Amino acid sequence: MELRTLYRLAAPSAVALLALTTGCTGDTVQGRPGASGLRDPYFPRAGNGGYQVDHYALDLDYDPADGRLHGKAVITARAEQALSSFNLDFSGLNVEGVTVQGEGARYNRTGNELTVRPAEDLAKGEVFRTEVDYSGKPKPLVDVDGAKEGWITTSDGAVAVGEPVGSMTWFPGNHHPGDKAAYDITITVPRGYEAVSNGELRSRTEDADGRTAFAWHSPEPMASYLATAAVGPFKVTTGRTPSGVGLYSAVAPGEQAANTGPLARLPEMVEWGSGRFGPYPFASAGAIVVPAGTLSYALETQGRPVFSGAPTEEELVVHELAHQWFGDSVSPKTWKDMWLNEGFATYAEWLWAEDHGGSTAQEYFEAFRTGDTDVDRDAGSDWYAFPPAAPPGPADISAEPVYYRGAMVLHRIRQEVGDEKFFALVRGWVADHRHGNVSTADFTAYAEKKTGHDLKKVWDVWLYGKDRPE
The missing domain is CATH 2.60.40.1730 (tricorn interacting facor f3 domain)
Incomplete structure (x- = not known):
C-alpha cells in the first residue's frame, strides 16, 4: 500500500451481528x-x-x-x-x-x-x-x-x-x-x-x-x-x-x-x-x-x-x-511485521529513481535525515516517531516510520555491507522465503548470516531504537 495515497490506520470497527443457529445435531464430541x-x-x-x-x-x-x-x-x-x-x-x-x-x-x-x-x-x-x-x-x-x-x-x-x-x-x-x-x-x-x-x-x-x-x-x-x-x-x-x-x-x-x-x-x-x-x-x-x-x-x-x-x-x-515480491510472495507472519512489506516497497521507489536518472537512494536517505523536502516531499514527516519493528499499536502499522524509517533501515544495511552483498541479500531473501511467511526476527538473522556482517548497531538504532536515529 502506498503511504502517499493514505496512511492506512487499520483498526476496523466491528459490526454487531445477530447470532443464528441451524443444522443437524452431532454426536457427543471428543475434540x-x-x-x-x-x-x-x-x-x-x-x-x-x-x-x-x-x-x-x-x-x-x-x-x-x-x-x-x-x-x-x-x-x-x-x-x-x-x-x-x-x-x-x-x-x-x-x-x-x-x-x-x-x-x-x-x-x-x-x-x-x-x-x-x-x-x-x-x-x-x-x-x-x-x-x-x-x-x-x-x-x-x-x-x-x-x-x-x-x-x-x-x-x-x-x-x-x-x-x-x-x-x-x-x-x-x-x-x-x-x-x-x-x-x-x-x-x-x-x-x-x-x-x-x-x-x-x-x-x-x-x-x-x-x-x-x-x-x-x-x-x-x-x-x-x-x-x-x-x-x-x-x-x-x-x-x-x-x-x-x-x-x-x-x-x-x-x-x-x-x-x-x-x-x-x-x-x-x-x-x-x-x-x-x-x-x-x-x-x-x-x-x-x-x-x-x-x-x-x-x-x-x-x-x-x-x-x-x-x-x-x-x-x-x-x-x-x-509488494508482489515483498508482502505478497514473502508475507508477514503477523501485522507487527508490516515494515517488511512497506519498508521494502518504499526502498524500491528509491531504487527505481536511482536506476532511471532520478535521486539516488543515498540522496533520499540524506533527505529524510535532514528534512529536505525538495528531494522528497515527505522528508519533513515524523518518520522517526517510533521504531518500525515496534509500532505502538494497530493504528500505527501503516504510519510514516513503517514506510520511511523501514526503507532507511535497508539503506543502512546497504551502507554497512556494500552493494554486492546487499543486493545478494535482497534476492536471497525473496528466493529463500518465496510464498512463505516471515517475521522481523527471521529477517535480522537472515541478513547477518547472508552478509556475514554483525548488524546489531543497525537493529538497535534504526530498527528498534526509540530515539531519532543519527
Missing part, C-alpha cells in the same frame, strides 16, 4: 474447539486456530443493479488438532447453510465469528471440506481514520479490498496473513460487465440468461487480505512482458489516462523488478483501475493491484508492484 483468534499482536481476533486452509473455491454471483451478492465458499483445510468445532471470520452477510465433509453442520454467529460444529469430530491431520452458502448486501468495514475496506460499491460496480481484515465482508475464511492458501474464484455478472480477480483467467462463459461467469485461478499461496474481486464495465487489455509474464489490466470508463500514464510502464517495471529482486513471483501481473474517488488508497492485491483512478506517479505503480 476441542479451535481458537477464535490467532493472538496477533495488533488484531488478536483475526484468523482462527486449529486448522490451516489449503484452498478456497469461491463461487460468487453479483448484480450491481441491486447490490446483492450470492456466494458459496468451499474451504479445504487440514486440522492441526482434533476439532469439535472451528471458527471462520465472516462479517455481515446471511449464512444460509453449512456442511462439513458433506454433512449438515450446526453453526452460530457472534460478531464477526462464524462457529461451525461438524456432525462428527475432525481428527488431527484430517483434511476436511467446509461449504458455506451465503447472500446479502455486503457492507464495508470502516477504519479509525474513516477509510473503508472490504466490499466497496463503485458508481458502476464493486471492488473488494481486504487489508487488514476486510475480506471477511465477502467470504468466510481464516483471515490472517499467517494462513495462506490457493484460490479459485468464479464471479458471475450481468452481460456487459467484466469481473476481475487474482491469478489467471481460465474461462469466460455466457449463459442463456445473459450472464457471464469469469473463472479465475491462483495456484500460488495468497493471504486473504490480498484477494480481490472487481466488477464493472472495464476496458481490458492483455499482453506479455519481454520475459513472458502475462499481463491483464482492467480500467474503468473515464480512467483511460491509465493507458498512457505511469501504468503504461508496468511491463518495463516488471522486468526491472525481476532484475533487482529476482524472478517475478506470479504467473501474471497487471492492475485494476476503479473510478477515481472509490478508495482513498491503492492496494497491492496479489498479481493485480487496485488503483482508485488512473495513477499519476510512477512511484505509486512501482510501490504496489514491489
Whole structure:
C-alpha cells in the first residue's frame, strides 16, 4: 500500500451481528474447539486456530443493479488438532447453510465469528471440506481514520479490498496473513460487465440468461487480505512482458489516462523488478483501475493491484508492484511485521529513481535525515516517531516510520555491507522465503548470516531504537 495515497490506520470497527443457529445435531464430541483468534499482536481476533486452509473455491454471483451478492465458499483445510468445532471470520452477510465433509453442520454467529460444529469430530491431520452458502448486501468495514475496506460499491460496480481484515465482508475464511492458501474464484455478472480477480483467467462463459461467469485461478499461496474481486464495465487489455509474464489490466470508463500514464510502464517495471529482486513471483501481473474517488488508497492485491483512478506517479505503480515480491510472495507472519512489506516497497521507489536518472537512494536517505523536502516531499514527516519493528499499536502499522524509517533501515544495511552483498541479500531473501511467511526476527538473522556482517548497531538504532536515529 502506498503511504502517499493514505496512511492506512487499520483498526476496523466491528459490526454487531445477530447470532443464528441451524443444522443437524452431532454426536457427543471428543475434540476441542479451535481458537477464535490467532493472538496477533495488533488484531488478536483475526484468523482462527486449529486448522490451516489449503484452498478456497469461491463461487460468487453479483448484480450491481441491486447490490446483492450470492456466494458459496468451499474451504479445504487440514486440522492441526482434533476439532469439535472451528471458527471462520465472516462479517455481515446471511449464512444460509453449512456442511462439513458433506454433512449438515450446526453453526452460530457472534460478531464477526462464524462457529461451525461438524456432525462428527475432525481428527488431527484430517483434511476436511467446509461449504458455506451465503447472500446479502455486503457492507464495508470502516477504519479509525474513516477509510473503508472490504466490499466497496463503485458508481458502476464493486471492488473488494481486504487489508487488514476486510475480506471477511465477502467470504468466510481464516483471515490472517499467517494462513495462506490457493484460490479459485468464479464471479458471475450481468452481460456487459467484466469481473476481475487474482491469478489467471481460465474461462469466460455466457449463459442463456445473459450472464457471464469469469473463472479465475491462483495456484500460488495468497493471504486473504490480498484477494480481490472487481466488477464493472472495464476496458481490458492483455499482453506479455519481454520475459513472458502475462499481463491483464482492467480500467474503468473515464480512467483511460491509465493507458498512457505511469501504468503504461508496468511491463518495463516488471522486468526491472525481476532484475533487482529476482524472478517475478506470479504467473501474471497487471492492475485494476476503479473510478477515481472509490478508495482513498491503492492496494497491492496479489498479481493485480487496485488503483482508485488512473495513477499519476510512477512511484505509486512501482510501490504496489514491489509488494508482489515483498508482502505478497514473502508475507508477514503477523501485522507487527508490516515494515517488511512497506519498508521494502518504499526502498524500491528509491531504487527505481536511482536506476532511471532520478535521486539516488543515498540522496533520499540524506533527505529524510535532514528534512529536505525538495528531494522528497515527505522528508519533513515524523518518520522517526517510533521504531518500525515496534509500532505502538494497530493504528500505527501503516504510519510514516513503517514506510520511511523501514526503507532507511535497508539503506543502512546497504551502507554497512556494500552493494554486492546487499543486493545478494535482497534476492536471497525473496528466493529463500518465496510464498512463505516471515517475521522481523527471521529477517535480522537472515541478513547477518547472508552478509556475514554483525548488524546489531543497525537493529538497535534504526530498527528498534526509540530515539531519532543519527
